[in-house]
Amino acid sequence: MNWGSWQNFLAMGGYGLYVWGSYAVTLIVLIAEIAALVMRRRGAIERLAKYYAARRRNDET
Amino acid sequence: MSKSGRFSFFYFSSPQSFYPLAGALQPWFAALAAILCAVGLYISFFVAPTDAQQGESYRIIFIHVPAAWMSMFLYLVMGFWSGVGLVLNTRLSSMVATALAPTGALFTFIALWTGALWGKPTWGTWWVWDARLTSELILLFLYIGFMALQSAIDDQRRADKAGAVLALVGVINIPIIYFSVKWWSTLHQGASVSMTSAPTMAKTMLLGMLIMALGFWMYSIAATLARVRCVILERERNTDWVAAEIGAQA
Amino acid sequence: MIRALGWVLRRDLLLAFRRRGDVVNALVFFVIVVSLFPLGVGPEASQLRSMAPGVLWVAALLACMLSLARLFAPDHQDGSLEQMLLSGEPLVVLVLGKTIAHWLMSGLPLVLMAPLLGLQFDLPGDALAVLCISLLVGTPVLSLIGSVGAALTLGVRGSGVLVALLVLPLYVPVLIFGAGAVGATVTGTGPEAHLLLLGGFLALSLVLAPWASAAALRIAME
Numbered sequence: 058m059n060w061g062s063w064q065n066f067l068a069m070g071g072y073g074l075y076v077w078g079s080y081a082v083t084l085i086v087l088i089a090e091i092a093a094l095v096m097r098r099r100g101a102i103e104r105l106a107k108y109y110a111a112r113r114r115n116d117e118t
Numbered sequence: 119m120s121k122s123g124r125f126s127f128f129y130f131s132s133p134q135s136f137y138p139l140a141g142a143l144q145p146w147f148a149a150l151a152a153i154l155c156a157v158g159l160y161i162s163f164f165v166a167p168t169d170a171q172q173g174e175s176y177r178i179i180f181i182h183v184p185a186a187w188m189s190m191f192l193y194l195v196m197g198f199w200s201g202v203g204l205v206l207n208t209r210l211s212s213m214v215a216t217a218l219a220p221t222g223a224l225f226t227f228i229a230l231w232t233g234a235l236w237g238k239p240t241w242g243t244w245w246v247w248d249a250r251l252t253s254e255l256i257l258l259f260l261y262i263g264f265m266a267l268q269s270a271i272d273d274q275r276r277a278d279k280a281g282a283v284l285a286l287v288g289v290i291n292i293p294i295i296y297f298s299v300k301w302w303s304t305l306h307q308g309a310s311v312s313m314t315s316a317p318t319m320a321k322t323m324l325l326g327m328l329i330m331a332l333g334f335w336m337y338s339i340a341a342t343l344a345r346v347r348c349v350i351l352e353r354e355r356n357t358d359w360v361a362a363e364i365g366a367q368a
Numbered sequence: 369m370i371r372a373l374g375w376v377l378r379r380d381l382l383l384a385f386r387r388r389g390d391v392v393n394a395l396v397f398f399v400i401v402v403s404l405f406p407l408g409v410g411p412e413a414s415q416l417r418s419m420a421p422g423v424l425w426v427a428a429l430l431a432c433m434l435s436l437a438r439l440f441a442p443d444h445q446d447g448s449l450e451q452m453l454l455s456g457e458p459l460v461v462l463v464l465g466k467t468i469a470h471w472l473m474s475g476l477p478l479v480l481m482a483p484l485l486g487l488q489f490d491l492p493g494d495a496l497a498v499l500c501i502s503l504l505v506g507t508p509v510l511s512l513i514g515s516v517g518a519a520l521t522l523g524v525r526g527s528g529v530l531v532a533l534l535v536l537p538l539y540v541p542v543l544i545f546g547a548g549a550v551g552a553t554v555t556g557t558g559p560e561a562h563l564l565l566l567g568g569f570l571a572l573s574l575v576l577a578p579w580a581s582a583a584a585l586r587i588a589m590e
Contacts, residue, residue: 082231267520270530288538294569
């Protein structure tokens with residue numbers, strides 16, 4: 058499939074808004090999911106570290 | 119459950135042994151996903167030819183159809199692991215089911231969004247009440263119901279089992295719902311409205327869709343493995359091995 | 369087992385009869401919701417006639433769903449549900465009995481009320497008859513599917529809206545064929561296929577739903 062030029066590629070035969078709107082939102086959703094997972098893991102580890110620290114302090118007293 | 123000196127399939131059915139396995143496998147699936155999606159995108163943009171009737175707008179199908187396939191497939195997998203957790207009383211199976219739901223719901227959303235954006239240039243309206251899109255909408259409600267039920271119940275094991283019953287009821291209902299919606303759709307609009315250009319699909323189009331579907335599948339596995347690890351950490355806080363794991367992290 | 373079914377049926381009917389207000393409320397809700405639609409879209413007769421099957425069916429569906437809160441929650445709160453679980457009678461039978469009682473008190477009144485409301489929408493006579501039949505076959509299915517949702521959300525905070533979220537997607541096939549039967553009568557294509565499918569749904573849900581509800585109740589009560 059030879060597009061000829063970048064403009065043709067971006068314009069997608071006049072349907073650029075729809076095609077790129079689809080691909081862009083898909084990419085955003087998938088990246089947002091990955092980011093949310095990273096944050097969830099980090100948050101879980103932080104909360105667990107605090108929990109264990111508090112438990113250690115409790116055991117020491 | 120593991121027999122010393124002999125590898126048993128059930129070795130990995132405890133959260134403690136599954137956690138490192140998931141961590142080791144996840145990057146591989148992520149890499150596979152990236153490669154397959156790159157190949158699929160290349161095919162969808164540079165190999166597949168322009169469609170005679172729909173012009174370039176049909177290229178949305180390379181996301182829409184694989185996302186729809188994944189949304190339904192993930193629901194079935196979620197139902198399966200939920201059921202296993204309910205029948206065999208294994209915690210890890212339920213954790214996997216819980217971890218699958220958000221990814222499945224997101225693919226359902228992607229299918230709906232891309233379906234709407236495909237419908238506008240093709241049929242003129244932002245929403246087309248055809249069989250597949252309407253079924254996808256109901257599937258999204260089923261996913262949201264599953265996640266809402268699990269988050270509303272405080273007792274973890276009850277949440278797992280209740281979610282399992284709901285997911286299994288959903289699995290039985292999905293063919294019924296799809297059939298009903300298909301009937302309703304052909305009755306009201308006639309068989310001409312269809313979002314697949316299946317009869318005239320070129321081989322490259324099919325290949326592109328299959329590769330994108332595989333890419334999405336690998337992505338789902340990677341995301342679910344990552345999420346299961348989070349779920350395991352959150353739920354198993356009172357075990358020694360998690361304490362050791364976090365101690366190593368901190 | 370039949371005795372247990374009869375017992376729980378009589379008990380639930382007696383309790384519902386003592387609180388007739390609840391039953392009447394659901395019926396009044398049905399009437400009000402149906403009346404809202406002409407107010408919303410205008411009184412033009414042909415428009416109302418084409419809307420009528422869907423409107424009546426959706427309103428019946430919502431009324432049925434609202435009354436699900438009465439199915440298990442009161443017994444759960446006063447402890448009698450626990451006694452039923454401990455009683456040694458098969459839980460499936462008890463659940464079936466409660467569901468039948470629920471339908472008799474919430475679904476059947478809708479069936480009887482619907483023709484009057486159908487007249488408000490200028491539905492012809494044969495369509496009214498099919499409306500009654502479709503509701504007669506369909507509302508038990510709604511009660512049966514609803515019982516699963518009610519059992520799953522027993523005692524959960526925010527369960528009212530949650531039940532709706534869980535159960536409404538599962539109601540869609542019943543809605544499609546129930547309203548479709550009436551629509552087919554109006555257009556002249558005949559409601560037989562729709563009604564047969566509704567009958568199929570009824571048979572399927574009679575077998576599967578009490579079993580799923582009993583499992584969900586056990587999960588909720590353990």
